[in-house]
Amino acid sequence: EAGVAQSPRYKIIEKRQSVAFWCNPISGHATLYWYQQILGQGPKLLIQFQNNGVVDDSQLPKDRFSAERLKGVDSTLKIQPAKLEDSAVYLCASSLLRSYGETQYFGPGTRLLVL
Amino acid sequence: AQSVTQPDIHITVSEGASLELRCNYSYGATPYLFWYVQSPGQGLQLLLKYFSGDTLVQGIKGFEAEFKRSQSSFNLRKPSVHWSDAAEYFCAVVFEGGATNKLIFGTGTLLAVQP
Numbered sequence: 001e002a003g004v005a006q007s008p009r010y011k012i013i014e015k016r017q018s019v020a021f022w023c024n025p026i027s028g029h030a031t032l033y034w035y036q037q038i039l040g041q042g043p044k045l046l047i048q049f050q051n052n053g054v055v056d057d058s059q060l061p062k063d064r065f066s067a068e069r070l071k072g073v074d075s076t077l078k079i080q081p082a083k084l085e086d087s088a089v090y091l092c093a094s095s096l097l098r099s100y101g102e103t104q105y106f107g108p109g110t111r112l113l114v115l
Numbered sequence: 116a117q118s119v120t121q122p123d124i125h126i127t128v129s130e131g132a133s134l135e136l137r138c139n140y141s142y143g144a145t146p147y148l149f150w151y152v153q154s155p156g157q158g159l160q161l162l163l164k165y166f167s168g169d170t171l172v173q174g175i176k177g178f179e180a181e182f183k184r185s186q187s188s189f190n191l192r193k194p195s196v197h198w199s200d201a202a203e204y205f206c207a208v209v210f211e212g213g214a215t216n217k218l219i220f221g222t223g224t225l226l227a228v229q230p
Contacts, residue, residue, distance in 0.1 A: 004158070031216065042119075042205050042220025043159070056215040091158060100211050101147030101166050104218060106158035 002026065004107035006092050012113045018080035021110045025073070025094030031055075032069055033104060034077050035091040043091055049075060050098050082114045117142050117210050121221035128196050129229045136191040136224050138206030146208040148189040149218065150180055154202045162204075165189065176200070201228045 005024040013019050025032050030051050035043035046065065047057040051072040060067070064083070069075040079086055089111050093104040118141045128134055140146060147166050151159040163174025170182040180191045189206060206221040 033218075035218075040222070042207070042222050043218070044220070045215075045217045048215050048217065056217060093159075095216065098216050100216055101164070101209050102216050103161055103164065104216070106151075106160070108156070108158045 004092055004094055004105055006090075006107040006110055008110055009108065010111050010113075012115065013082055014115050015084055016081040018078065019082055019112065020076055020078045021090050021092075021112075023075045023077070023092030023107060025075075025092070026105055029094035029096050029105075030072070031095045031098040031102070032075050033093040033095075034067055034075070035093065035106075037089040037091055037109070039088070046077070048098075055098065079112075082112075084114050087112055087114045117146075117208075117219060119206055119208050119219055119221040121204075121206055121224050123224045124222070125225045125227070127227040127229060130198050131195050134191075134193045134196045134200070134226070136204050136206075136226070138189045138191065138221060140187050140189070140206075140208050142187070142208070142210055144211065145182075145184065146210045148180075148182060149207040149209075150174065150178070150189075150191050151205045151207060151220075152176075152202050153205065153223075159205065162191070196226075196228055198228045198230065201226055 032049045034046045037043040048055040049069045067077045089109040091109045093106045095102040095104045120139045149164045150162040207218045
């Protein structure tokens with residue numbers, strides 16, 4: 001079974017530029033998550049999708065971050081404009097269901113450096 | 116507030132020695148409990164999880180964890196550490212009651228293994 005795919009793996013941009021990350025979840029997984037992991041911290045949930053609908057985006061900085069999952073499969077996370085503090089690893093995860101405790105499978109992440 | 120604490124930021128053990136990584140949570144009821152491992156440049160891999168039942172849980176790679184309700188703890192153990200176990204370990208929980216399956220992570224424990 002193929003795992004969660006993410007691209008690009010690395011990205012370096014200057015502040016105020018825009019950037020987009022792509023995620024392809026495990027086939028058949030209805031729930032998709034984006035986490036932000038700042039150096040020295042644990043991952044923090046940015047947004048959770050159930051199929052193509054948003055379940056939780058309470059910690060997404062909506063003035064600069066946006067995410068979509070138009071066909072309920074792939075997802076894109078965008079930052080515009082980027083700030084220095086956005087430097088982090090962006091992890092995508094998926095789970096079969098959205099039930100409490102459902103196992104989440106993580107991709108390798110996209111490491112973003114904002115200069 | 117709901118939280119997860121991993122009191123040890125960094126631990127060094129000798130190869131072949133035993134290991135225990137600590138995790139405590141703050142919550143009124145028993146959450147869903149997880150341990151993930153993150154190797155350099157990799158995503159998070161699930162080691163084990165606990166929902167209910169037997170408080171000693173077996174996971175992959177020879178790891179186990181014990182849930183202690185009285186101490187609000189879920190410590191990870193391994194009887195004999197291998198050099199390949201060097202990585203960062205995250206304890207995570209899902210708290211019931213919200214609308215999501217959001218994982219709340221501790222800050223992680225970085226494990227170094229000496230030859």
